[in-house]
Amino acid sequence: MKRSLVIVLVAVAMLVAGFPSTSVAATEIQFWHAMTAVLGDRVNDIATKFNASQTDYVVKAVHKGSYPETLNAAIAAYRAKQPPHIVQVFEVGTQTMLSSGAVYPVYQLMKDNTIAIDWNDLIGPVKSYYSSGGNLYSMAFNSSTPILYYNKDLFKKAGLPDKAPATWDEVEAMAKKLQAAGVKCPFGSAWPSWVLVENMHAYHDQPFADRSNGFDGLATVLRINGPFGVTMMELLARGSKEGWFTYGGRLNKAEALMGAGECGIFTTSSAYLGNLTRASEGKFTWGTGFLPRLAGFPQGNSIIGGATLWVMKGARPEEYKGVAQFFKYLASTENQAWWAGVTGYLPLTNAAAKAMEASGHYAKNPHQKTAVNQMNSGKTTPNSQGIRLGNFNSVRDAIEEQMENIFSGNKTPKQGLDDAVARANEILKEFAALYK
Amino acid sequence: MKRTVFRNRWLPYALVAPQLVVTIVFFFWPAFDSLRLSLYRASPFGDRLIFIGSGNFARLLGDPAYFRSVATSFAFSLVVTFVGLALALLLASLANARIRGLAVYRTLLLWPYGIAPAVAGVIWLFVFHPSFGVLPYVLSFVTAYQFNWFLKGWVALTLIVVAAIWKQFGYNLAFYLAGLQAIPGSVLEAASVDGADPIRKFFAITFPLLSPVTFFLFTLNMTFSFFDTFGLVHAVTQGGPGDATSILVYRAWKDGFDGLQLGYSAAQSVILMLLVVALTAVQFRYAEKKVTY
Numbered sequence: 265m266k267r268s269l270v271i272v273l274v275a276v277a278m279l280v281a282g283f284p285s286t287s288v289a290a291t292e293i294q295f296w297h298a299m300t301a302v303l304g305d306r307v308n309d310i311a312t313k314f315n316a317s318q319t320d321y322v323v324k325a326v327h328k329g330s331y332p333e334t335l336n337a338a339i340a341a342y343r344a345k346q347p348p349h350i351v352q353v354f355e356v357g358t359q360t361m362l363s364s365g366a367v368y369p370v371y372q373l374m375k376d377n378t379i380a381i382d383w384n385d386l387i388g389p390v391k392s393y394y395s396s397g398g399n400l401y402s403m404a405f406n407s408s409t410p411i412l413y414y415n416k417d418l419f420k421k422a423g424l425p426d427k428a429p430a431t432w433d434e435v436e437a438m439a440k441k442l443q444a445a446g447v448k449c450p451f452g453s454a455w456p457s458w459v460l461v462e463n464m465h466a467y468h469d470q471p472f473a474d475r476s477n478g479f480d481g482l483a484t485v486l487r488i489n490g491p492f493g494v495t496m497m498e499l500l501a502r503g504s505k506e507g508w509f510t511y512g513g514r515l516n517k518a519e520a521l522m523g524a525g526e527c528g529i530f531t532t533s534s535a536y537l538g539n540l541t542r543a544s545e546g547k548f549t550w551g552t553g554f555l556p557r558l559a560g561f562p563q564g565n566s567i568i569g570g571a572t573l574w575v576m577k578g579a580r581p582e583e584y585k586g587v588a589q590f591f592k593y594l595a596s597t598e599n600q601a602w603w604a605g606v607t608g609y610l611p612l613t614n615a616a617a618k619a620m621e622a623s624g625h626y627a628k629n630p631h632q633k634t635a636v637n638q639m640n641s642g643k644t645t646p647n648s649q650g651i652r653l654g655n656f657n658s659v660r661d662a663i664e665e666q667m668e669n670i671f672s673g674n675k676t677p678k679q680g681l682d683d684a685v686a687r688a689n690e691i692l693k694e695f696a697a698l699y700k
Numbered sequence: 701m702k703r704t705v706f707r708n709r710w711l712p713y714a715l716v717a718p719q720l721v722v723t724i725v726f727f728f729w730p731a732f733d734s735l736r737l738s739l740y741r742a743s744p745f746g747d748r749l750i751f752i753g754s755g756n757f758a759r760l761l762g763d764p765a766y767f768r769s770v771a772t773s774f775a776f777s778l779v780v781t782f783v784g785l786a787l788a789l790l791l792a793s794l795a796n797a798r799i800r801g802l803a804v805y806r807t808l809l810l811w812p813y814g815i816a817p818a819v820a821g822v823i824w825l826f827v828f829h830p831s832f833g834v835l836p837y838v839l840s841f842v843t844a845y846q847f848n849w850f851l852k853g854w855v856a857l858t859l860i861v862v863a864a865i866w867k868q869f870g871y872n873l874a875f876y877l878a879g880l881q882a883i884p885g886s887v888l889e890a891a892s893v894d895g896a897d898p899i900r901k902f903f904a905i906t907f908p909l910l911s912p913v914t915f916f917l918f919t920l921n922m923t924f925s926f927f928d929t930f931g932l933v934h935a936v937t938q939g940g941p942g943d944a945t946s947i948l949v950y951r952a953w954k955d956g957f958d959g960l961q962l963g964y965s966a967a968q969s970v971i972l973m974l975l976v977v978a979l980t981a982v983q984f985r986y987a988e989k990k991v992t993y
Contacts, residue, residue: 332958339960343746360960364745448831504851513850514938521831658959661939668941672851690759694961698741698748 321586428553469564497677534635565642654695756967788872813870818931853944
């Protein structure tokens with residue numbers, strides 16, 4: 265024990281002694297993220313390019329696992345007083361971060377370092393989602409919104425025209441034809457709660473939670489068991505029972521079905537474009553369309569998912585100066601357009617969207633335009649600016665648990681939604697009690 | 701038992717010190733910390749810590765879903781332990797026979813133990829997968845019933861039970877094989893001379909003589925299925941569909957590290973800890989009396 269202690273001490277001493285030699289030249293900036301595969305490579309590209317562009321700062325991009333794992337790592341590090349400078353947090357963690365008291369708001373950071381950025385050029389949904397009191401709290405980074413995909417080969421097989429369904433009635437009718445033609449997964453969806461509950465409510469201008477979905481104060485009551493939510497679930501429950509809706513699991517697990525060419529119609533994030541392109545190469549062709557609309561309900565807008573970059577408290581001013589420089593670099597139109605182009609995420613500024621249009625990027629990649637068009641054609645209302653809930657991850661679990669009970673026929677749509685609301689309210693009240 | 705006498709008074713303490721330090725740092729400290737945290741409503745970043753006494757426990761005990769989780773955990777652990785041990789004993793008896801290529805069989809049977817629970821889960825996930833799994837494909841020739849564990853709770857539970865048994869199988873087998881080989885051949889020969897058939901010999905001689913091994917494996921498998929199956933559930937079902945596979949250890953993790961409700965999660969781990977302590981105490985108090993060493 266003693267010997268290993270000595271070894272540990274020596275190792276620590278070496279690390280401590282070793283640090284100055286590497287960081288004297290440049291201030292190191294820790295950037296923790298959750299991007300994997302191709303996306304992870306692109307994040308490394310950003311860091312490399314930024315580091316090459318100047319000599320004062322070195323951004324170290326570190327992959328910390330999934331979104332929840334990255335958030336947990338940042339929380340543990342913050343509690344141990346060793347926080348990273350920048351951490352990528354998914355949209356579900358937004359309220360947790362806003363309430364935490366552990367963040368250095370981005371608008372403040374830029375102001376303190378006298379760097380002017382035109383935040384008004386940010387696209388509306390992104391700006392509203394991550395602002396509080398009109399000020400941007402985290403740096404917009406990767407945002408996506410759900411869209412509809414359809415398998416053209418299976419459409420042809422079922423004798424359907426090469427056109428995406430625009431309404432849920434059309435989805436049902438087309439899915440039934442696909443089913444009759446022997447398609448295994450006529451209609452499927454990934455991210456069950458995000459796409460089919462959260463987005464569907466916003467897309468039809470229906471409230472998801474009280475206090476404007478948590479934008480006017482901490483929400484404590486979910487509103488998903490109203491007439492719209494029940495109608496939507498009744499439709500899906502019927503589909504599951506009749507076999508034209510195939511439930512493929514939580515998170516993005518169902519994407520495996522679409523990628524394998526088994527689904528006729530599919531809804532998931534617009535960020536799935538890249539993976540679908542790779543999965544379908546030489547196997548099948550596909551198209552995209554807007555999310556389907558439910559007749560009889562008003563027009564809202566789809567909401568965004570993805571993540572933003574949060575700056576943690578507890579670092580030195582010169583390090584924050586570097587963070588501000590890095591964000592300035594990120595915010596440039598050139599970088600924004602490049603990032604959106606190589607990843608399929610939404611361009612976050614109007615300038616970037618224009619640049620991508622001008623360079624002919626969308627003419628070459630028309631499917632990347634679908635999400636942009638969908639968001640531009642929608643109406644931003646208090647119900648469609650986003651959803652900000654405490655303990656949102658647990659709330660989502662509560663909803664998906666009950667969706668499974670509904671789709672399997674264990675519970676009626678109304679019963680399942682009532683149970684989800686009861687459980688979610690308890691979770692929301694816990695969070696509100698923490699920050700009252 | 702032979703008593704060892706140390707001349708130096710401090711030497712024995714020094715010898716057990718490393719283990720004590722490890723136990724204190726990695727067991728007692730976190731356990732007491734959980735105990736403390738379970739009395740609070742705690743914010744993720746640690747800036748808010750509100751004492752609520754038994755509030756977290758009251759929330760748990762007033763929740764029917766929590767009792768479902770308790771029931772699922774016990775059912776899961778008991779099935780994994782009993783079926784797992786029965787299968788291991790059966791195959792150990794066969795593998796103990798004098799047949800050609802025995803060493804190869806033994807090695808193959810021990811293999812699954814070297815696999816992490818999460819990997820074992822993924823292997824069985826592929827076997828069971830509704831769209832590209834082997835099992836649903838084969839079954840589709842027999843019945844029109846859809847074995848979709850994304851929606852059918854009992855299929856999901858069966859999947860993780862099978863994966864858990866399979867994963868723990870090699871370990872159980874190794875102990876049973878060793879136990880079988882330690883049984884003196886003369887005793888079994890004497891029984892044969894007395895005219896006992898193999899089944900009689902097994903239940904009258906082999907099984908009682910294996911009772912220490914069975915007892916040890918029983919305790920170990922119960923603990924394994926209570927705690928170590930976390931990776932399995934996490935990799936395959938995430939507790940679903942509904943809450944069909946939401947065993948206690950998975951729930952505690954999910955509410956704590958996925959949901960960031962730390963005090964609530966700590967209360968769950970305290971209950972889990974008490975359950976396992978009680979279970980082990982009962983086993984040692986009652987079951988061990990029936991064990992002949």
